[in-house]
Amino acid sequence: MSTDKKEKRILPSRKYSKRSQLGEFWHRYSQNKGAVIALFVVLAIGLLAALADVIYDYDTQIIGYDLTQKLIRPCAEHPFGTDELGRDMLTRVLYGAKYSFMIGLSCAALCFVVGMPIGALAGYYGGTFDLLVMRVFDIIGSIPSLLIGIMVVAALGHKTGILIIAIAIPGVGSIASASRMAVMTIRSSEYIESARAIGMKSFPLVMKHVVPNALNLIVVRVTLQVGSAIISASSLSYLGLGVPLPTPEWGALLSGGRKLIRTHSYLTLFPGLAIMITVLALNLMGDGLRDALDPKLKK
Amino acid sequence: MLKYSIKRLLLLIPVLLGVTFIIYAAMNLSGTDYVDSLITEDMTEEQVAAMRAHYGLDKPLIERYVIYIGKMFQGDLGKSYNNGLDVWEYFKTRIGATLYLGLMAGVVTTVLAIPLGIIAAVKNGSVIDNICNVLGVIGLATPNFWLGLLLIVLFAVKLKWLPVSGNEHWYSVILPAFTIGTGHMAIQMRTTRTAMLDNLRADYLRTARAKGVSERKVVTKHALRNALIPTVQIALALLSTAVGGAALTESVFNWPGVGKVIVDAVSKRDIPLACGFLVLKCSILGVFHVFTELLNVVIDPRLKTMYVRDRKKKNDSGKKAKEAKAA
Numbered sequence: 287m288s289t290d291k292k293e294k295r296i297l298p299s300r301k302y303s304k305r306s307q308l309g310e311f312w313h314r315y316s317q318n319k320g321a322v323i324a325l326f327v328v329l330a331i332g333l334l335a336a337l338a339d340v341i342y343d344y345d346t347q348i349i350g351y352d353l354t355q356k357l358i359r360p361c362a363e364h365p366f367g368t369d370e371l372g373r374d375m376l377t378r379v380l381y382g383a384k385y386s387f388m389i390g391l392s393c394a395a396l397c398f399v400v401g402m403p404i405g406a407l408a409g410y411y412g413g414t415f416d417l418l419v420m421r422v423f424d425i426i427g428s429i430p431s432l433l434i435g436i437m438v439v440a441a442l443g444h445k446t447g448i449l450i451i452a453i454a455i456p457g458v459g460s461i462a463s464a465s466r467m468a469v470m471t472i473r474s475s476e477y478i479e480s481a482r483a484i485g486m487k488s489f490p491l492v493m494k495h496v497v498p499n500a501l502n503l504i505v506v507r508v509t510l511q512v513g514s515a516i517i518s519a520s521s522l523s524y525l526g527l528g529v530p531l532p533t534p535e536w537g538a539l540l541s542g543g544r545k546l547i548r549t550h551s552y553l554t555l556f557p558g559l560a561i562m563i564t565v566l567a568l569n570l571m572g573d574g575l576r577d578a579l580d581p582k583l584k585k
Numbered sequence: 586m587l588k589y590s591i592k593r594l595l596l597l598i599p600v601l602l603g604v605t606f607i608i609y610a611a612m613n614l615s616g617t618d619y620v621d622s623l624i625t626e627d628m629t630e631e632q633v634a635a636m637r638a639h640y641g642l643d644k645p646l647i648e649r650y651v652i653y654i655g656k657m658f659q660g661d662l663g664k665s666y667n668n669g670l671d672v673w674e675y676f677k678t679r680i681g682a683t684l685y686l687g688l689m690a691g692v693v694t695t696v697l698a699i700p701l702g703i704i705a706a707v708k709n710g711s712v713i714d715n716i717c718n719v720l721g722v723i724g725l726a727t728p729n730f731w732l733g734l735l736l737i738v739l740f741a742v743k744l745k746w747l748p749v750s751g752n753e754h755w756y757s758v759i760l761p762a763f764t765i766g767t768g769h770m771a772i773q774m775r776t777t778r779t780a781m782l783d784n785l786r787a788d789y790l791r792t793a794r795a796k797g798v799s800e801r802k803v804v805t806k807h808a809l810r811n812a813l814i815p816t817v818q819i820a821l822a823l824l825s826t827a828v829g830g831a832a833l834t835e836s837v838f839n840w841p842g843v844g845k846v847i848v849d850a851v852s853k854r855d856i857p858l859a860c861g862f863l864v865l866k867c868s869i870l871g872v873f874h875v876f877t878e879l880l881n882v883v884i885d886p887r888l889k890t891m892y893v894r895d896r897k898k899k900n901d902s903g904k905k906a907k908e909a910k911a912a
Contacts, residue, residue, distance in 0.1 A: 425603035429863065432832050436851045441611035517728045521833050524730055525848060540731060544837075548749070551738040558731035566726035 314578040321574020327567035331383050338384035342377060359552060366556045369542060375553065378534040379560050385535040386516050387564065389450055393515035396454040398508045401461030406500065408462070409469030410492045416466075423459035431456035432521060439527045446529055453518045457511050464507040468500035502579040509572035513565035520561055536561050590875050597871040601864050605657070606650060608851075608860050613646045640666055653857075657864065663857035667850070672861035676843065680865075682752055683835070683842035686765070687828030689758050693766025694773050694827075695820055701770075702777025702816075706785060707804055717774060724771030733764035733837040750839035761838040765831060769823045776819040780812035787811075814885045821877040825870055 316322055334341075351371035360367040366375035408416040426434065431453075438452035472478065473496065481491055520537025522528040524544075529535040536557040543553030620637050637643045641652070656663065662672035705717040740760060741749040748757050784790065785808050793803050832844030839845075843862055850859035882888045 421599070422603075425600050425607075429604055429607070429867070430832065433847060433851070433863070436848055437608060437611045440851050440854070513726065520728055521730060524833070525836060527852070537728075540734065544734065547734065547737060548742055551742055554731070554734045554738065558728065558734065561731065562723070562727050565728075566723060569722065569726055 311578055315574055318574045318577060320570050321577075324567040324570035324574065327563065328571055331387055331564055331567070334380060335383040335387040338381050342381050359550075367550070367552050369553060370546065375539075375556055378539060379536070379556050382534040382536045382539060382557065382560065383564075385446070385529055385533060386519060386537075386561065389446070389453070389519045389529075389535075390512040390516040390564075390568075392450050393454045393457060393519075394508045394511040396450065397457040397461045397511050397515075398504070400454075401458040402465045402497070402504055404458075405462030405465035406469045406492055406497050409466035410473055410488070410496060412470075419462070420466075423462060426456065427459055431518065435518060435522045436525070436527055439522065444527070444530050449519060449522060449528055452522070453515050457515060461504065461507055461511065465497075465500055465504045468503045469496050472496050472499050506572050506576040506579065509568060509575055513568040513572075516561060516565055516568075590879060593875045593878070594871065597868060600871065601867060602654070604863055604867055605654065605860050608863065609646060609650045609653070609856065612854055612856050612859075653860070662861035662864070665850070665855055665858040667853060667855045667858065672857055673865075675846075675858070676862060676865050679841065679843045679846055679862075680869075682840060683831065683844065684828060686758060686761055686831060686835070686840060686842060687824060689762035690765035690769070690827040690831075691820070691824040693762050694769045694823060697766065698770040698773035699777050699816060699820075702774040703781055703804075703809065703812075705774070706778045706781030706812075709782065709785075714778075717778070721771040721775050724767065727768070729764060729768040730833045730837045732768060733761065733834055736760050736764060737837075752841055761831075761834050761840055764834050764837070765827050769827065773816070773819055773823060777812065777816045780815045781808060784808040784811045814881075817884055818877075818881055821880065825873050825877065828870070828873070 315325075351373055356368060356370055364374050364376065366379060368374055369378070404419060408419040434455050435449075435452040438455065439448060442448045442451075469492070478491070478495060481495055486495075516536075519528055520535070520540065523535045523537030524541045526541060528537055531538060539557035540554055543550070543557070546553055620633065620640060620642055634643065641649060644652075653663070660673075662676075664671055665675065668675075701717050701720075705714040708714055737749055737760065740747045747760050748754060751757060785804070787808075790803055790807055793807055794800070798807075831840075831842065832848050834840070835842045835844040836848060843866055847859055847862045847866070849855075850862065
């Protein structure tokens with residue numbers, strides 16, 4: 287009898303403690319309904335971006351033109367209307383996800399791979415190295431990021447790969463300073479001191495003990511970086527320095543719409559809406575991640 | 586404090602050297618220069634070479650750069666390749682419009698965002714708070730230039746109230762100023778709201794309420810004053826971005842400012858023009874930054890200790906402020 291009661295009392299708590307780390311993370315993430323919706327929106331856009339070439343035929347549906355269909359206002363057949371060459375805007379905007387989303391992702395990945403170790407090492411070692419690195423990022427940071435993009439594209443040419451580098455440069459500094467801050471807070475904690483006391487070398491110590499603990503903060507920053515990279519890429523494309531024409535990147539579509547803004551304003555509406563929804567979903571997802579990953583908010 | 590300001594201003598010199606060198610190197614990497622865009626088919630090789638020599642483009646990169654820096658420190662920023670205008674004189678005709686636009690954008694941000702932020706904090710959890718939250722999140726996700734395009738469609742094309750572009754009338758500034766201003770509104774509103782919330786929950790306000798100060802006075806006299814510290818700091822930081830980073834908005838509205846000239850000059854490889862304008866713009870931003878820090882000390886005297894105590898502490902706090910700005 288008594289043992290039965292005891293087990294019953296223990297069971298719920300044991301069940302709780304058995305929740306895996308991932309399960310615990312999802313449990314906390316799913317508390318935020320907005321973030322869950324945002325996650326599904328991001329997944330849908332990601333899927334669309336990955337499958338764009340399977341769904342659409344690039345040569346006929348995306349860049350192939352049909353002048354008999356030009357500049358049709360939004361209607362049942364063309365919900366987003368058609369552009370000055372008779373191409374369906376809905377198809378072009380959906381296909382554009384491939385470029386905008388991929389550019390955003392690769393930029394954030396590049397920022398992470400380059401910025402995170404630099405910032406972590408600068409934060410851990412401090413001293414001259416830290417000062418030098420931060421001074422360099424200061425100089426880069428003092429040039430408006432759009433101008434860095436223009437300079438890099440003007441110098442190295444008009445290619446998607448170059449565009450990604452151009453947008454990533456200012457982001458590297460921001461990720462580096464985020465990881466530097468995170469590492470600096472962790473550096474002084476006791477478990478790092480203990481690891482050093484038992485004779486662990488600096489570099490493995492940073493990579494094995496400091497970085498994983500700082501990763502939470504950095505991951506959130508990287509998620510937000512995807513959104514800002516999408517906006518930067520579309521800004522550069524708007525100025526005619528992004529993805530070369532006739533590729534339907536969202537910024538390039540907006541730039542095309544600007545010329546006809548007086549008569550066919552619907553052309554500028556939908557590509558911008560696509561950017562806004564994507565970045566909004568990414569930002570909400572980042573907020574949700576931050577709340578779910580922050581141990582201080584754990585109940 | 587004065588010593589610190591002078592040091593900050595001197596730090597501008599390596600920054601400017603870095604900026605100019607990056608531009609020179611980037612322009613050289615491209616493999617084409619300004620003369621390439623002038624070459625026509627009937628030109629002989631000698632003519633092209635003579636033209637390169639005329640612009641000084643026949644010399645190696647480092648030599649050109651050193652000559653340029655030497656002249657820059659004597660106050661000569663050279664002449665634009667493209668229109669032959671003296672860079673400094675040209676800058677003077679352009680900077681007014683940029684500063685004016687930045688200032689107006691700052692006014693829009695302040696007037697809209699600060700009251701909204703205060704109301705959102707005081708009525709925490711209310712409908713207004715929720716609306717402000719949604720507005721803030723959407724504002725951060727909207728590309729600024731697209732907002733500009735939408736404003737053009739609505740107010741210039743459909744309603745015909747305001748001009749599409751340019752700066753011919755006094756009301757031309759409204760659309761571009763709202764474009765930048767509402768873009769910055771989200772950040773300003775969030776900062777104001779957080780600062781107000783922090784202060785409204787503070788112990789000293791409980792004391793004030795306990796001794797019978799009216800809620801209205803608690804908000805306006807006690808909480809607001811302290812919440813204004815981070816609010817003004819962010820407002821100044823945003824003002825400097827509004828003045829410094831408006832190239833895209835200037836391009837959308839065809840605004841005759843500095844940013845548009847730099848964008849065009851870089852794409853045309855007009856090195857003296859691009860370099861000169863960037864150097865001048867970065868100098869203005871640098872001076873503005875030091876001025877902001879001084880003003881922050883006036884607003885929040887506690888910060889003064891930060892600048893006069895030991896060096897390490899000063900560096901850390903400066904970086905923290907910068908990171909807060911970046912976030």
